[in-house]
Amino acid sequence: MLSPLVGKESAVAAPIDKNITVIHQYSSDHPYHVLFNQGMREVFAEDQRYSYDFSFEYLEIDKLPHDAVHLGQTIEHLRYKTEHSIWQPDVLVTSDGVSNRLLKYKKDLPSDVPVVACAPDYGSTSDISIDAFSEHYLLPKTENYKENIELILELLPETKQVYVVIGNSSEEQKSMKAVTEATSGFDEQLDFVFTNELAHEEMLATLSAARSDSAVLYLRWMMDIDGISHVPERVIEDVVDAVSVPVFGVMEQYLGTGVIGGYVYQVSKLGQDAARMAIDVIDGKDTAAFVQQDSYSNYVFDQRALDRWNIEAKLLPAESEIQYADVSFWDQYGKYLVIGVVVIVLETALIITLIYNNRRRVRAEAELRRLNETLEKMVNERTLELLKANRLLEKLNKQLDHTARIDPLTQLYNRRHIDERLGAEMEEFRRTGQEFTVMIVDIDDFKLTNDNFGHEAGDDVLKTMASILLDNVRKYDVVSRWGGEEFLLLFPNLSEEDAMSRAEVLRDQISQYPYTFNGHSLSITVTIGAATVREHETIEDLIHRADLALYVGKEYGKNQCIMAD
Template sequence: MKAVLLICFVFSVVCSKEAVCNDTETKARILLINSYHPQYDWTAQLTQGVKNTLNDFLPSENFHVEYMDARRFVADAVHEQLITQLLLHKYRSFKPDVVITADDAAFYFLIEHPELFANTPVVFGGVNVFKPELLQDRDNFTGILEGMEISGNIKLIEQIQPKVEQVILLSDKTELGARMTDQARLELAKLTTRLSVKIWDDFSLAELHQSVNTASANTAYLILGMHRDRNGQYISFSEHLLPLTNLSKVPIYGMWGAVLINQGVMGGLMNNPLQHGASLAQIAKDIIRGKQVSDIPIRDKSDFVPTFNYRQLQRFNINLDRLPKASKIHGRTESFYQKHTEIVHASLAILTILLAAIALLALNIQRRMHAEKQLLQLNKVLDDKVRSRTEKLQDANVQLNSMMDELKQLAHTDPLTSLYNRRAGMKKLNKLVTRCISSDKELSVVLLDIDYFKRINDNYGHDEGDRVLVEIAKTLDEGIRPTDFLYRWGGEEFLLLFPNTSSLDTTSLCKRLQSMTSNILVANEYSVTFSAGIAQLTKDESSAELLKRADEALYQAKGNGRNRVEVSLNLQINSTG
């Protein structure tokens, strides 16, 4: 009897403690103070990571989120004063049990304003440059440092681009940018590398555009932090980064995953804000459940994982074998097997079981039909003949399909340059003309012809002529944008299609291609040049009419002295090379 009473007593105590714990969680309030604005990808994903972790822990109305907007209002004293007054007013009546800060601005804001949440546990995250002395006598602070992976990214660039000789780190003169720059200098002083590493933190957007557009092939860029340029213009990654990376002649790397990976950045050792936010929320939950802040050590760095954009890897011809084995590659199309591995394995398992069942049934039938052995033997002979003939037909069919594929490839590919040929170009042009006319989109067509190509064959032989054609094709292919199309039109002529591109932009692109092809020498004696004619699609114009105008413009370019770019006069635009 006493034992039963003791068990009941212990059970009631445990239940009462669990009830008290659940009640504490239900009534707890957690405040997240974000350094930046809610539209900033890093902030949005970190906040979502916190929400996901707290979703089943406390009522949604007990989770409060504030945004300091410190990227757009950098070092704005009035803005900071107003935020201070707002938080004092709001959370005087709704005092949080735990405060989570995201990124440097919010962390330093609470350090500088202890009157806001005195003695309240603070879990900080996303701090790039941390000074331990700031937390002296502040036992209520713990968290996870975001840190920076500068040395690791420089070594990564050195690994995947062995021809790079110079890395330029991009920062700025804002408070956070200056801290990042100082940290970079400390790391570079300890870093052993063959690369020349420079820090650029004082530039305008126009100067940055000029720099990346004229950078030599042995250069790479690594983004630290860019908030404002020299002229005070706010730099938005979502608005300004994609035009910058599209313009760049060389890869641009970064370490802030969610903000950069889909904005034309090659990649790098990158962090994950969703995971970072979830880790911060877990620490907050532990504190609500009674764990002392002093018992939770500060984690000195978040995880930086090799992460890359597949399109940029292809754009800059990066050998995927040079990437770290654990790399995450965004935008790469997975095979059917990769997408449906579990289904394929399950199907194979079912098929194996069915085959095993069939084998057992076949064995049973064989035993039961022993008396008809001769008939079965005759059937077997017949089956073997049918099987043999079927296999021969299948082999012939495979060979026929292979020959058809090869013929199809030959019909659409130029064997010398490996470019698509005139037939493929005409098919693509017809499709683009129909699509652009129906959607009222721009389309520019360029016919270009290598100047004095007959002299190359006559003076140096057809082998040299073929080599020049191959070099020209390779250079043009590397020089056009991913959205453009290139074909060998015949002989020394090439066709280029520029969707959604004006004649003026097409002229600029052609001149850039002229500059690139000028590096090709004939027998190491003189540079190759070409003439080009441009025609822009007009309403209700056919493919043949459009090509005719481009050909006329090409004829005009050759007649005016060659090494020129001429635009069809139908658009009232003249351009000379």
């Protein structure tokens, strides 16, 4: 059913000058409509000449797809309400997709109310011209596929395969031509897998099997090959949960679901221009300037997803917008520190003034002395508070630094910490000649554990592995999580002659450990690649040799320890 929501832009009691009816095709809580309404309201709020009232109508196509009876009754309800209500709209705004659905119902809409139609489809199969619906169009360019493919190659240059997630609705079938044209220019660089001929579960299964050198570009998934309708913003959450590779999206409402982001179509900007066009319609101005707009896409990213996939901000395109970034301590508490300093300065000025007056007014000496003591006490209290604040700041900074160096799952040191320790150890080697050894420990067939028993089992294996490694190294050795199922170990003052025996101890302890998960016994082994530092060698060279040794061990059948040449 329709869900009218009426609300004033301002809390100030004033006559209602202009009424705006907005028609959306999905339910009221749909992310697309939330963003559209947000952008639209921002612009209307800036126009101080009128007081705007709104009525929001929702066709709820996501709940009752392909139901012509429901759509007809909904339009009849809207017509009846418009004819009999004392609240009459000055402008009717239809968001993306609505105008095409309402073509044949044009006669049932108020004939004297101008319509602002957002993103109508001139390729519609209707026998009624879209121009008969309204003369006020807002036609944004939404095809941002090429830019997103270029972005994937820029941020993830090792990518060899891209899964393009798109459904099989009539709208999505029309989009496939633009998609195939965009991807054709990259055939020599990438293999593309399209999901438009798959059912929902088949699509998720296909994505879950993606290779590590793959990425996912999520366009939308409104209907699968079986004709079952879906909500794209909910399907993308299923996609993110199913895959173990980066996921990029092309719509603003996908941000916050776990996708990295991308060159996204910003629905909020469409809502802003819809409001600007509606204001021009009210003012009797020409609205042709809004046709064929090309300014609704921008590079927007989720900081949490960037951190997950180790993508640095400096690699992002210029003027990129980053959302969900952590708030710094200064941004959160800086104003309070400034206020404290100002208070201390003002109190100090007051003390100086009182001392000066004390010298000039002998009769008030006793009173001034009391005031001076009181003020000194206040200064001491404020100084003590400031010292406590500084100590708290130092403590928080230490906690933040510690947190930034620890892998949250295994509680081992992370890549940032081990990189710093490797740098320090290399400096010690160059200065004193004290050699050291690194080992890369990789869990064999770890993906099978995740596939067969779930990611919870995989996480349990990673934590158990961390415990075993810590129990079998020296106190001054460093154990870190290098990434995924790989661990990097640093052994100061460990020669090449002793490295293999140490590696074999670790491999043997791990292979003999009785792994169980939910009553299931797991056979877990590791392959270890080791390398001891050499003269004139960089850290990158050292890690590369250890990685090559690990690769050789995998080729030899896994559950091996290989010393680098």
